[in-house]
Amino acid sequence: MSDKKGNVPVTTSNKIETKKQWPSMHPLTDISKAFEEFWGQKWPSLWDRRHMPSVDNLFEFEGQRLPSLDVINRDSEIVIKAEVPGFDKKDISVSIADGILTIKGESSSESKEEKGDYYRREISSSSLARSVSLSGNVDESKVVANLKNGILEVTLPKTETSKPRKVEVQ
Template sequence: MALIRWEPLREIETLHRDMNRLFDRLLSSDGGEGVGLSFVPAAEMEETNDAIHLKLEVPGLEPKDINVEVTAESVSISGERKSETRIEDNGITRSEFRYGRFERVIPLPSHIQNDKVHAEYKNGILSLTLPKAEEEKHKVVKVNIG
């Protein structure tokens, strides 16, 4: 029986490579595992007495590439970041940008008037102002103390 030398650093490198390959497949736009989502835009939400203010970070997109759908309870943002493929002289192209479609559904903390939503897109930030429904503005809840 032969002795095998244990090399922990090599095993860590192999694990690192395997984890990178797993995440690349899950996030690839060609759908390595059928997921096909390139990125999920970061969001920031602020609630005031009259409205909910929602900001999403979607850099590198044109407003025509973004689809926003609003119900009384949630906001759905989807779109696609299209790639511009360039082939260099030696035939190798390297890109760390993520391309492909994305979708995010954000539940809202209170009901809104979805026919009065205001949207603005500037410098890669999509800002939505979602006015609250009238019954939500004046809603008072009595709390029973047991």
């Protein structure tokens, strides 16, 4: 189900999409393949630091980046702010499934310039993805997502049962 809420559509679902894969018969093969898929390189030697990824690209791979997040847990709502500079609202999707909020974005641009014997063409693309496990129950029908000045703000109202209540000490 996809609803227009605020500026950015929010999709809700009860199921997380998973890929079906046949497991290998050897656990070390699985670890090696997982490492290669995640880091984009062979399993490193513990003695050779040249093969270790730098801290700068530790959480970025295959052209995809993780946007910085602020998660604010208020009494009546959870507010998540994500830095998504350079993305338009049409480039961003926000979804909730099984208590996990997922923000994804893909953007591409192309520019050309021709003057006489001069020709320039630039193509760029970028993508981002980030998921957050939500603490407590949120009212998925009232989720609002707005994009302004490169900041995506997702407001998730809490249900009555997950709001904190004061208990009198007797």
